[in-house]
Amino acid sequence: MTALDFIALFIFIGSWVGYTQFARIKAKTTPCLSRCLHQHRILWMRHIFDHDIRVSDAAMIANLDRHVAFFASSTMLVLAGVLTLFTQVDNVSAMLSAIPYATDKSPILIQIKLSLLVLIFVLAFFQFTWSMRQYGFVNIMMGAAPFAEKTQNKNLIDYAKQMAVVQDQAGHAYNYGLRSYYFALAALCWFYHPVLFIISSLMVVYVLYYREFKSRALRAIKAGINNLEEDFSDLFPEVDIK
Template sequence: MTLLDYTALFIFVASWVGYTQFSRVKAKTTPCLSRCLHQTRIIWMRHVFDHDIRVSDASMLSNLDRHVAFFASSTMLVLAGVLTLFTQVDNVSAMLSAIPYATDKGPVMIQIKLSVLVVIFVMAFFQFTWSMRQYGFVNIMMGAAPFEEGTTKQHLMDYAKQMAVVQDQAGHAYNYGLRSYYFALAALCWFFHPLLFIFSSLAVVYILYSREFKSRALEAIKAGVNNLENDFSDSFPQ
């Protein structure tokens, strides 16, 4: 590996870890998708107490779980494909040789880059499966949720918040898994040139930031949450 390769790999890791920590800290003081969705989940869990039959709520949770299961199974297929490429290093090297600006076409470098992809998708798989388990936990908590009759509003509110917290953790794990896919696409650029690897890593950070903190979807969700909070303020203690 050249100095440029080491630099590109360092920027890649720093971008991934740095943005993860940055988004966590900034979300505490700035409206973002994760923060607004947390409030929306609390409101959703409040609705659970409004009806005795909760089939619709369980169905919506199952729909979310199916999305995560799709990515978990897809990740296993991608991993199988990447591992297969270890037996086709010569063919990969020949393919890269046909690209004028591709660098580091040797077998060792190709194996190193494939190893990075394997690590990324293994991490994604663990995140997706953990998300699936936590959605199952929410289903169990929903089944054990008390009825509104004979229960204080404060107790209902506390239980709704706890269900929302578990659902939040499932959503975060799903988000981290998807983020692994984003950075895996950036890692693919390393096969062509380290400078392209650096550019794509920074581009992924910009895309994630713009969608999390500056998207139109955020504005719509934030406006909806504010309206719902006002509607529920008289019925549920804050």
């Protein structure tokens, strides 16, 4: 590996870890997708007590879980494909040699780059499966929630907030798994040139930031919470969604 390869790898890891920490801290004080969705989840879980039959709620949780399961199974297939490439390193090297301006095609460097992809998708698989388990936990908590229409019982309200927290954690794990796919696409650029690897890593950070903090979807979700806030403050004055 050249010095440029080490710099590119350092920027890649720094971009991933740095953005994760930045988004986590900024979400505490700035409207973003995770913050606004948390408010919606609190309102959703508060509604759980108002009806005894919760088939629709369980179906919505199952629908969320189904998306995660799809990515978890897809990750295993991708992992199998990447591991297979370890037996075809010479063919990969020959393919890269046919690409103009591609950098070092040595088998050892190709194996290092493939190892990075394997690590990324292993991390993604752990995140997706953890998300699936947590959605299962939410289902259990919903099943245990009593029927108490228009309740103002503080313990039940706190229970609703904890259900929203568990659902939040499932959503975060799913988001981290998807983020692994984004950075895996950036890592593919390393096979071509480390400079492109650096550029793609920074572009992924920009895309993630824009979608989390500046997207049109965020504006719509935030407007929805603002429109409902007054109505829900009348219906559920005991619930703090901030």
